[in-house]
Amino acid sequence: MEELDLKELFRIFWNKKVEILLIILIFMVIGAIYTIGFVKPIYSSSTTLVLASSGNTNSANTNSITATDVTLNSKLVSTYSELVKSKNILRQVISNLKINVDEGTLRGNVSVKSVKDTELIEIIVNNENPMHAAQIANEIAKVFTEKVKEIYNINNIQVVDEAEKATAPSNINHSKDIVIFAFIGLVVAVAYVLIANMLDTTIKTAEDVEKGFQIPVIASIPYIERFEIEKGGKR
Numbered sequence: 001m002e003e004l005d006l007k008e009l010f011r012i013f014w015n016k017k018v019e020i021l022l023i024i025l026i027f028m029v030i031g032a033i034y035t036i037g038f039v040k041p042i043y044s045s046s047t048t049l050v051l052a053s054s055g056n057t058n059s060a061n062t063n064s065i066t067a068t069d070v071t072l073n074s075k076l077v078s079t080y081s082e083l084v085k086s087k088n089i090l091r092q093v094i095s096n097l098k099i100n101v102d103e104g105t106l107r108g109n110v111s112v113k114s115v116k117d118t119e120l121i122e123i124i125v126n127n128e129n130p131m132h133a134a135q136i137a138n139e140i141a142k143v144f145t146e147k148v149k150e151i152y153n154i155n156n157i158q159v160v161d162e163a164e165k166a167t168a169p170s171n172i173n174h175s176k177d178i179v180i181f182a183f184i185g186l187v188v189a190v191a192y193v194l195i196a197n198m199l200d201t202t203i204k205t206a207e208d209v210e211k212g213f214q215i216p217v218i219a220s221i222p223y224i225e226r227f228e229i230e231k232g233g234k235r
Contacts, residue, residue, distance in 0.1 A: 013193055020186075020189040023185050023188055024182055024185040024189060025185075027188065030181055031178045032174070032181075034177065035173075035178070039172055039177075040128065042128060043126070043127060043130035043133050043170060044125070044133060044166055045136075046124040046125070047141045049120070049121045049160065050157075051080070051121070051157060052157070080157075084121070084123055085110055088147065090107055093140050093143050097139055111126075120160070123140055123144075125137040125163070130165045131165050133163070133165075134163040141159055
C-alpha cells in the first residue's frame, strides 16, 4: 500500500463518512440489544468485618485492644480471607440457608477483599437474586465468626456493615456497553476504509496518474454527465 499523507487520509475518511457513521450506528444498536436483552443481571451484596479484640472467648474482658492484638490481627487478615471460602464454611452456609446450590458454584460467586494496611475484610456475594445475595453474605459472616472462635479460641471479629439487598445489577451499565460497542464500530469502520482504499486500484485524479505511471499529466478532459449535455442541447 502506498504511503498516504494526512491530507489524503482525511480525504479518504471524509469521502467514506456515511459508511463510517453507519457502521458505528450498527454496532451501537448491537451493543444496546446485547446489554438489554442478553446480559443476565447479577446483584452484589457485601458485608464488612473488622478484626478487633483478640481476647480469649472465656475471658471476662474482651473489649480492650492492645498492641499485641493489632499485630496479631494484621497477620491474620490474609489467613481469614482464605478461610472465608473454605469448604467447611460454605457447606455450613448452604445447610443453614437450605439453598439449592453446589459448593463450587457458591465459591465462584464469593469474593473476599482485605483493605490494604487495615484490619478490614469485605465479603462480596454475587447472585441473580438480590435478596439471596444479601442473605448468603450475612450468613457467611456469621458462620465464619463462629468458625474462628472454634479454631483459634479467640473472639476478634466484629461486623461493621451487614449486607443489604442491592437495588441495581452490578454487571450492567447500558451507557458503558454502548460506548464500548461504538468504539469497536469505529475501529471496524477505520479498518474497512483502509482496506477498501488499498484494494481500490481505480484512477480518480490526475495525481493518481502521476503516482502510478511516474509521468506528468499534460491535460485532462472533464467528465460531463449525459443529462447535462441533453440539457445544454435544449437551449
